[in-house]
Amino acid sequence: MYKRIITFVSLICISATISTTAFAVEQQAGVAMPDSYSADVAASILSKGGNAVDAAIAAQFVLAVTLPEAGNIGGGGFMLVHTDKQDDFIDYREVAPLKGHRDMYLDDKGNVIDNKSVFGVLSAGVPGTVAGMWLAHKKYGSLPWKSLLEPAVVLAEKGFVVHPKLAKNVSWYLDYLQKKDIKVNFAEFFGAMKAGEVFKQPVLASSLQRIRDEGSDGFYKGKTADIIVNFMKQQGGLISHQDLAQYQAVSRKPISQPWQGYQVLTSPPPSSGGIAILQWLNMYQQLAPSKGEAALVHNSKEYVHLLSEIGKRVFADRADYLGDPDFYPVPVKQLLDENYLKKRAGDVDLLAISTTEQVKPGLYESEDTTHFSIVDKWGNAVANTTTINLTFGSGVVVPEAGFILNDEMDDFSAKPGVANAFGALGGKANEIQPRKRMLSSMTPTILLKDKQVALVTGSPGGTTIISSVYQSILNVTEFGMSADEAVNSPRFHHQLYPENVIRHHSGLKSEDKKALQQMGYTLDNRHFGDVHLIINENGKLDAGSEAHGRGKALVLR
Ligand code: DON
Numbered sequence: 001m002y003k004r005i006i007t008f009v010s011l012i013c014i015s016a017t018i019s020t021t022a023f024a025v026e027q028q029a030g031v032a033m034p035d036s037y038s039a040d041v042a043a044s045i046l047s048k049g050g051n052a053v054d055a056a057i058a059a060q061f062v063l064a065v066t067l068p069e070a071g072n073i074g075g076g077g078f079m080l081v082h083t084d085k086q087d088d089f090i091d092y093r094e095v096a097p098l099k100g101h102r103d104m105y106l107d108d109k110g111n112v113i114d115n116k117s118v119f120g121v122l123s124a125g126v127p128g129t130v131a132g133m134w135l136a137h138k139k140y141g142s143l144p145w146k147s148l149l150e151p152a153v154v155l156a157e158k159g160f161v162v163h164p165k166l167a168k169n170v171s172w173y174l175d176y177l178q179k180k181d182i183k184v185n186f187a188e189f190f191g192a193m194k195a196g197e198v199f200k201q202p203v204l205a206s207s208l209q210r211i212r213d214e215g216s217d218g219f220y221k222g223k224t225a226d227i228i229v230n231f232m233k234q235q236g237g238l239i240s241h242q243d244l245a246q247y248q249a250v251s252r253k254p255i256s257q258p259w260q261g262y263q264v265l266t267s268p269p270p271s272s273g274g275i276a277i278l279q280w281l282n283m284y285q286q287l288a289p290s291k292g293e294a295a296l297v298h299n300s301k302e303y304v305h306l307l308s309e310i311g312k313r314v315f316a317d318r319a320d321y322l323g324d325p326d327f328y329p330v331p332v333k334q335l336l337d338e339n340y341l342k343k344r345a346g347d348v349d350l351l352a353i354s355t356t357e358q359v360k361p362g363l364y365e366s367e368d369t370t371h372f373s374i375v376d377k378w379g380n381a382v383a384n385t386t387t388i389n390l391t392f393g394s395g396v397v398v399p400e401a402g403f404i405l406n407d408e409m410d411d412f413s414a415k416p417g418v419a420n421a422f423g424a425l426g427g428k429a430n431e432i433q434p435r436k437r438m439l440s441s442m443t444p445t446i447l448l449k450d451k452q453v454a455l456v457t458g459s460p461g462g463t464t465i466i467s468s469v470y471q472s473i474l475n476v477t478e479f480g481m482s483a484d485e486a487v488n489s490p491r492f493h494h495q496l497y498p499e500n501v502i503r504h505h506s507g508l509k510s511e512d513k514k515a516l517q518q519m520g521y522t523l524d525n526r527h528f529g530d531v532h533l534i535i536n537e538n539g540k541l542d543a544g545s546e547a548h549g550r551g552k553a554l555v556l557r
Contacts, residue, residue: 027539032532061152076128077386092132094125121237149212184395204402273443308494323429369460383444422462483544
């Protein structure tokens with residue numbers, strides 16, 4: 001493929017850490033985003049000479065306005081960055097408040113109290129998004145911070161046109177709150193949204209203006225911090241001035257492992273996703289019959305069964321060994337050790353389901369999040385997944401600040417053996433402690449080939465994120481799919497519990513479904529995830545956004 005060597009001199013980009021200087025190799029740029037507003041803004045930042053991180057920061061704030069199900073300033077996330085100089089994982093995950101404690105969701109008898117970690121102020125962790133974007137900008141930004149915030153301020157102030165899928169989500173959520181008699185203030189702020197009509201958020205616009213003008217301090221200190229803390233006091237919440245002032249986004253080393261001629265860059269703990277996808281890919285490679293006649297057919301009964309068996313082992317490890325590495329010694333090396341994974345794969349029966357009880361951790365004996373992928377013309381890439389946990393988070397809007405609070409505390413293990421909203425189990429490694437990050441499944445991932453970005457991917461979907469991500473990788477690398485095919489091809493998910501249940505998209509062949517049922521699987525047909533993926537073949541990009549959502553992918557010539 002022809003690569004143009006150009007003499008690129010950018011006056012604006014001189015201070016950027018990312019390579020945007022003379023003799024950089026220019027290629028196509030591309031974005032795969034969860035809605036059209038974020039796609040258009042990201043594309044416009046790239047065409048003004050901004051780099052992938054600039055575009056990501058602007059998009060993140062736009063999504064806080066136009067995608068209230070998951071876009072946020074009241075939540076957190078992970079940003080994986082690849083540049084020609086370094087790889088970086090900006091961890092802006094929420095943390096438990098200082099007053100949080102292990103048993104905060106248990107009653108007198110030690111039972112988990114329904115919904116307490118999912119709705120209302122007590123379900124919120126200390127938000128990390130603004131600090132995360134601020135850190136990303138400090139390290140990699142090339143355009144002024146204010147210019148990156150401006151599009152979001154304008155969309156909040158002047159309004160945006162509500163997509164029918166957003167209106168549908170709002171009305172579903174309002175019904176749900178009513179049916180379950182959940183008392184939160186969501187309806188007061190978002191109840192008026194109507195498909196096709198302009199929706200304005202002046203209060204959110206003021207909060208975004210403070211972030212625009214004062215940077216990170218415009219959220220964690222001063223007026224916004226006072227508003228949050230006063231609201232917490234009023235409502236019996238825990239987040240204090242000290243929590244906000246002490247919050248820090250951190251840079252971590254991404255997990256980086258070779259696999260099938262690629263270098264996989266992916267998410268380290270407190271994400272469980274990077275370890276999980278590498279375990280999955282590694283065991284798949286060991287167990288899948290090699291190419292040729294014996295090769296597995298995509299989404300066949302054999303393929304679904306094999307990956308489900310691997311999934312059981314991956315999720316057994318996740319439950320026991322994974323948590324915030326600043327609080328718990330996560331055995332990353334051991335979990336990814338070649339010999340360990342060989343042994344682990346050794347007892348998979350390609351023809352029969354293993355008994356769930358036999359699958360123990362191996363070592364020592366509605367829903368919404370949102371993801372986007374960006375590649376700039378210099379070949380830098382960002383994979384960013386961000387969340388307030390469940391759709392519309394805690395259902396609580398900070399009234400004078402106009403943003404929705406996350407319900408990320410549910411990602412902790414409230415009690416060993418009791419599943420969270422995603423059916424995930426956990427124990428000591430993921431118990432609640434003050435200032436600890438809750439375990440996540442978010443898995444922004446980048447594959448490199450010969451040091452160039454080959455693929456950028458990620459998805460929402462709680463624990464199903466991991467399946468969406470590794471299947472999107474296999475779809476491209478093993479089955480040669482285009483970006484559109486890879487994101488829209490039916491996926492499936494198995495996570496050990498519930499026992500022998502495979503959740504799957506519509507579109508699996510009926511003979512394969514029948515055969516899986518005959519093997520003993522129960523099939524649960526429910527969509528999950530929203531993959532946004534970019535493939536790079538020698539400088540030529542192919543970007544795809546899943547049709548099920550309201551995403552938009554663009555390649556800029
Ligand atoms: O961090 C996590 O794993 C979850 N809080 C993500 C939630 C999510 O993806 C919800 N979306 N569908």
